[in-house]
Amino acid sequence: MSVATLEISRKPSVFPPEERAALEPLIQEIEQLKAERNAVITAHNYMTPDIYYGVADMVGDSLALAQMAARSDAEVILMAGVHFMAETSKIINPDATVLIPDLRAGCSLAEGITGADVRRLKELHPGTPVVSYVNTSAEVKAESDICCTSGNAAAVVESLGSERVIFLPDGFLGRYVASQTDVEVILWEGRCIVHERFSGKELTALRRQLPLIPVIAHPECAPDVLDQADFVGSTHGIVNWVRENRPSQVMMLTECSMADNVAYELDDVEIVRPCNLCPHMKRITLDNIKTSLLTMTHEVVLDPGVAVRARRAVERMLEVGRS
Numbered sequence: 025m026s027v028a029t030l031e032i033s034r035k036p037s038v039f040p041p042e043e044r045a046a047l048e049p050l051i052q053e054i055e056q057l058k059a060e061r062n063a064v065i066t067a068h069n070y071m072t073p074d075i076y077y078g079v080a081d082m083v084g085d086s087l088a089l090a091q092m093a094a095r096s097d098a099e100v101i102l103m104a105g106v107h108f109m110a111e112t113s114k115i116i117n118p119d120a121t122v123l124i125p126d127l128r129a130g131c132s133l134a135e136g137i138t139g140a141d142v143r144r145l146k147e148l149h150p151g152t153p154v155v156s157y158v159n160t161s162a163e164v165k166a167e168s169d170i171c172c173t174s175g176n177a178a179a180v181v182e183s184l185g186s187e188r189v190i191f192l193p194d195g196f197l198g199r200y201v202a203s204q205t206d207v208e209v210i211l212w213e214g215r216c217i218v219h220e221r222f223s224g225k226e227l228t229a230l231r232r233q234l235p236l237i238p239v240i241a242h243p244e245c246a247p248d249v250l251d252q253a254d255f256v257g258s259t260h261g262i263v264n265w266v267r268e269n270r271p272s273q274v275m276m277l278t279e280c281s282m283a284d285n286v287a288y289e290l291d292d293v294e295i296v297r298p299c300n301l302c303p304h305m306k307r308i309t310l311d312n313i314k315t316s317l318l319t320m321t322h323e324v325v326l327d328p329g330v331a332v333r334a335r336r337a338v339e340r341m342l343e344v345g346r347s
C-alpha cells in the first residue's frame with residue numbers, strides 16, 4: 025500500500041523518548057510483521073498513546089478510518105479500534121484481509137440494535153429512509169439506506185432530501201442531528217456507555233469552578249451536556265478544534281485516551297478531562313496487535329449478501345464526505 029499518499033497524523037517525535045525506548049523492542053517486532061504481511065495498522069483516536077504514536081500507520085475518527093480503508097491497497101488492514109470499524113473496513117475493501125486483535129472489542133451502540141429491529145422500524149414507517157451511524161453491525165448497515173458518522177451526520181441526513189428519516193442507533197446523536205437540520209428525525213434510543221456518563225449537572229458545577237474554560241464535546245453526549253458545549257464534533261473535529269484554537273486550557277468530554285494523545289502533541293494546552301475510558305477500545309494492546317499479525321487472527325468474515333448491501337450504504341456515506 026502506498027502509505028505515503030495517505031494522511032499520516034502520527035508524530036513519533038512527540039512520544040517521550042524514555043517511554044519509547046522501553047517499548048522499542050515490541051514496536052520493532054510489530055513493524056517487522058507489518059512489512060512481512062504487507063499490512064497497515066489503522067488506529068482510532070481512542071487508542072492509547074503507545075499504539076497511536078508507536079505503531080499506527082494512520083489515525084483518525086470513524087469516517088477517516090473508512091476513507092483510509094477505501095483507499096488502501098495493503099493486503100492486510102489491522103484495525104486498532106472496535107469491531108464495527110473493522111467490519112466497515114472489510115465492507116468497503118473486500119479484497120483486503122481485515123484483522124481485529126480482540127473479538128471482544130465491541131460497542132454498546134452496535135450491540136443495541138439488530139437487523140430485525142431495523143426491519144420492524146421500516147414496517148412502522150414505510151418509505152422513510154434509514155440513516156445508520158457506522159457504530160452498527162454489517163447486518164444493520166445492510167438494512168440501511170445510508171450510513172453516517174459523527175463527522176457528517178447532519179450532512180448525510182440532508183443529502184437524502186427527505187422530510188423525515190429514521191436515525192439509529194444513538195438517540196443522543198440523533199437529537200443533536202435533529203437540532204442541526206429541519207428534517208424530522210425518528211429516533212432509536214441506543215446509548216454509548218462512555219459518553220452517557222457525562223452529566224449536564226456535573227458540567228454546570230465544573231463550569232462554575234472554571235468559568236472561562238472552553239468545553240468541547242462529542243455528540244454522543246446527552247443534550248444537557250451538548251447545550252453547554254462551545255464546540256461539538258467527531259473525535260477528528262475535536263482534535264482539529266484544539267490544534268486550531270490552541271486554548272491554554274480546554275475541557276474535553278470524550279474518551280480519555282484521546283486527551284492523552286492530544287496532550288502529547290500539544291504540550292502547551294492543559295486538558296481537563298473527566299476520565300471515561302471505553303472498555304472495548306482498551307481491549308486493543310500492543311501485545312495483541314503483535315499476536316494478531318503473527319497468527320493472522322481474528323479475521324473479519326462477512327456474509328457476501330450482507331456485505332454487498334452494507335457496502336451500498338457505506339459508499340453512499342463516503343460520497344457525502346465530511347461536513
Ligand code: 13P
Pocket residue numbers: 069084085086087159173174175216242244257258259260
Ligand atoms: P468518531 O467517529 O467521532 O471517532 O466516534 C467514534 C466513536 O465510537 C465515539 O465513541
Ligand code: SF4
Pocket residue numbers: 106130131132133134159216217218219244279302303304305
Ligand atoms: Fe462504542 Fe462508546 Fe466505545 Fe465509541 S466510546 S466504541 S460509541 S462504546
